[in-house]
Amino acid sequence: MSGNAVRSTRSKEPLLIATARESLAYGIAKVSKSKNSVGFIHADEAYAKGELMRRLGISQKFWDKMLDEGLPYANIGHARWITGRSVIEYIERTSERKHPQNGEAT
Numbered sequence: 001m002s003g004n005a006v007r008s009t010r011s012k013e014p015l016l017i018a019t020a021r022e023s024l025a026y027g028i029a030k031v032s033k034s035k036n037s038v039g040f041i042h043a044d045e046a047y048a049k050g051e052l053m054r055r056l057g058i059s060q061k062f063w064d065k066m067l068d069e070g071l072p073y074a075n076i077g078h079a080r081w082i083t084g085r086s087v088i089e090y091i092e093r094t095s096e097r098k099h100p101q102n103g104e105a106t
Contacts, residue, residue, distance in 0.1 A: 043085040049073075052082055066090060 039055045041047070047055065053063055067073065071090045073080045 041084045041087055043083075043088055045084045046081045047084065047087075049080040049082065052087065056087075069094065 041052075041055055049063070053060075058066075069090070071082065072086050073082045075081075
């Protein structure tokens with residue numbers, strides 16, 4: 001990613017600055033400075049269920065809905081693991097648009 005890593009003046013945590021194109025290419029969900037809020041989802045990484053729920057800011061109910069709608073996962077040890085790529089594909093597959101574009105059906 002060609003974004004610049006900079007440091008916040010209030011924190012020692014680096015902040016990542018990326019262009020919109022880079023954000024889409026890497027499947028970044030949302031960026032926040034807080035450790036307890038949502039964050040990056042990278043297509044080339046795998047996430048444990050709890051970490052993914054934290055990063056997306058989703059509830060157990062929404063997690064169950066994602067699984068019911070076909071989100072693939074793997075049981076490794078006693079944890080469920082999900083690839084970033086499958087999450088991004090799920091989001092793209094289930095996304096809605098307010099207005100159809102380029103002759104798409106409503």
